Amino acid sequence: MQAYLKAISYYLPEKEVTNAELAQLFPEWGAEKIAKKIGIETRRIAADNEYASDMAVKAAEQLFAEHAIERTAIDFILYCTQSPDQFLPSTACVIQDRLNIPVSAGALDFNLGCSGYVYGLAVAKGLVTAGIASNILLLTAETYSKFIHPEDKGNRTIFGDAASASLISTDGFASIGNFDLGTDGRGAGNLMVKQGGLRFPRAIEEAAEPVEGRFPDEFIYMNGPEIFTFTSREIPGLVDRTLLKNELKKSDIGQFVLHQANQFMLEHLRKKMHIGSKHFFIYMAMVGNTVSSTIPIALYHALKEKDTAAGQHWLLAGFGVGYSWGGTVIKFD
């Protein structure tokens, strides 16, 4: 049995933070100039009382409405988030109830960031091809804004909040090909929210001031230069292996849709891999880096703008926090 992508929708929270607002908050920093370099004009931020699951539910409702999908057909929920509502139960169980998806559906959370969408497709394909489920609702939702220290101008510029919903099924608009996946936990400390789990509980006292530019451990920490070096080292190989596993060449790919980390990094990768900009889709100016939702959001727009003739191949690749990475190819029917 073959697994297909059947539909994609997404949701953005209402509250917007523009570059002009960031420039006002951090006048000495040149936010406008830096934001231009990373290709982000504005980003959306979840409201104080809006959580990732709220956004995931809205993305799913949007999917059902936009593509006339019957929720009773869903027989598995895969929920990708690093912003779970609680330790237990799995937020996916709560989402099943909120979406009125049949109790006969399976549901689970998985914790991945920028590689999460590709991993979700891999697991969904496994469920479909093994005959375990036939209509998988893959949700990605992230509220990194709640992890970012208010004075962390770099991360506030890059990250936006969003949720996406995709349906993976026994039929659809594009079949899901073979995967290349990888993990290197040596990079774990370079992108991390250290406190708040069991090993490092959140500090009880009020958050301390940043020490040598590093914010307290309950906030997100990203070592930008190290992440950049990792990406530059691993991603060209990931793309090559993904092509090899699908018996394709770079010239066979209509669109490369990579994790939209930031435009500066994407352009560097694109040139390094000798891919023409016509075949390299970028969509992040209005949303920023939305972590596990960047690929489905970019895909959503690429599907509207680009040639999706039967037989076309598009390559998807996600990479980041973990370190974790994954690539696959979709083929249009």
Added chain:
Amino acid sequence: MDIETFIGEFAEQFDEISTESFGPETQFKENDEWSSMTALSIIAMVDQNYAVRLTGDDIRNSTTIQHIYDIVASRVA
């Protein structure tokens, strides 16, 4: 590779503030324009022009352009 060319390429990663006075002993992190974004630009430039992998630690542990040049020169194939 030679240091003069490298200083030129290094200076190109700074957009606005004068880099005419840049030399081997320039303490680049003292430039008002220096940020994590400039660090990324330096890493990208070195990768593109010299096919050398510079790490965040390399930059953190360096103070002058000469330091960075020496690291790159030692890794050029």
